[in-house]
Amino acid sequence: MxxxxxxxxxEARFLILFLTILGVSFTVVALRQVNDAFVTPYTAVIAxxxxxxxxxxxxxxxxxxxxxxxxxxxxxxxxxxxxxxTSLIFVSGVLAFPAKISAKLIGVIGGLLxxxxxxLVRIVSLFYIGIFLPQHFSDAHIFVWQSLxxxxxxxxxxxxxxxxxLPQESS
Amino acid sequence: xxxxxxxxxxxxxxTLIAAxxxxxxxxxxxxxxxxxxxxxxxxxxxxxxVTRLVVEDHRVQMRRTDLRTDSKxxxxxxxxxxxNTIVLLAxxxxxxxxxxxxxxxxxxxxxxxxxxxxxxxxLFHVKALYAMGLGExxxxxxxxxxxxxxxxxxxxxxxxxxxxxxxxxWMGFNWDAVMKMLRVTGDxxxxxxxxxxxx
Numbered sequence: 033m034x035x036x037x038x039x040x041x042x043e044a045r046f047l048i049l050f051l052t053i054l055g056v057s058f059t060v061v062a063l064r065q066v067n068d069a070f071v072t073p074y075t076a077v078i079a080x081x082x083x084x085x086x087x088x089x090x091x092x093x094x095x096x097x098x099x100x101x102x103x104x105x106x107x108x109x110x111x112x113x114x115x116x117x118t119s120l121i122f123v124s125g126v127l128a129f130p131a132k133i134s135a136k137l138i139g140v141i142g143g144l145l146x147x148x149x150x151x152l153v154r155i156v157s158l159f160y161i162g163i164f165l166p167q168h169f170s171d172a173h174i175f176v177w178q179s180l181x182x183x184x185x186x187x188x189x190x191x192x193x194x195x196x197x198l199p200q201e202s203s
Numbered sequence: 204x205x206x207x208x209x210x211x212x213x214x215x216x217x218t219l220i221a222a223x224x225x226x227x228x229x230x231x232x233x234x235x236x237x238x239x240x241x242x243x244x245x246x247x248x249x250x251x252x253v254t255r256l257v258v259e260d261h262r263v264q265m266r267r268t269d270l271r272t273d274s275k276x277x278x279x280x281x282x283x284x285x286x287n288t289i290v291l292l293a294x295x296x297x298x299x300x301x302x303x304x305x306x307x308x309x310x311x312x313x314x315x316x317x318x319x320x321x322x323x324x325x326l327f328h329v330k331a332l333y334a335m336g337l338g339e340x341x342x343x344x345x346x347x348x349x350x351x352x353x354x355x356x357x358x359x360x361x362x363x364x365x366x367x368x369x370x371x372x373w374m375g376f377n378w379d380a381v382m383k384m385l386r387v388t389g390d391x392x393x394x395x396x397x398x399x400x401x402x
Contacts, residue, residue, distance in 0.1 A: 042387050
């Protein structure tokens, strides 16, 4: 089987495109220039949004860079906590999937917003876990919320493929 | 017949809870296997063989037999390295017939590959610490190229790897089931085309 024949197969084309986009995007965000120009300001925006939500809940939260603090607790939002990696996996899946451009656009915009919403819930909930259940903060941060965010990203991708990317079967 | 995708998505929250329980129960064994294999890999390329990885309270301590006994012992959280087992288990268990012989074989193979990626992640943590974190000793014993290689390896096996490997392994070992669920196959495309032509 030559490359052209392989490319004709939709599942093979999806796999090749998915791995390529994923690898390239992970490499690009690792570059120092991209990190300084995009990743760090992006994480700071996430921190500001988290601070805003916490203030809406009555917490006296202040934000300095990527640090969200209140008199009761403080968290630093690092690269792994900004939802970027999950977003990249999701976007790679959407872009590589055989679908119309309009469906991909809906997927990318809707998916990124949903992942960020879930991530916001994660940060705010972790902040309150840090205040009320500090002994469980590490467990909630590492294996509960990280697993949830990854599963949410994968579920969103499957849901998008099911609802928007695939042609609806006529009954 | 219920749609396979809907069934999968409905099962996923339950299988996630089950996966957390399984991981918590097996965590000591997973820690030992991952740290043991990482130690074997590190010592395979080490002369003299001085690295010892000791698991204590879900953290792996990087001990070297040539360090002074009063030296501080660096450690890495094993939870951060192995938590993605939860994701792999949840995805596997949500597929149809998860306890059939074929699916259990696939789970075993996928889990072994995931353990290998976790060991490689730990290896890069240890080697990056040796190459960059021990001051003059690191400067003397490791080249700039080695520092770049181990730094690059640690970055890729860390966040991108931990987050994407369970998904990739699950998809790879269940390629037919996942592609069927997503209806991305050459046969499905032919069916769609013939449907269109019939209309």
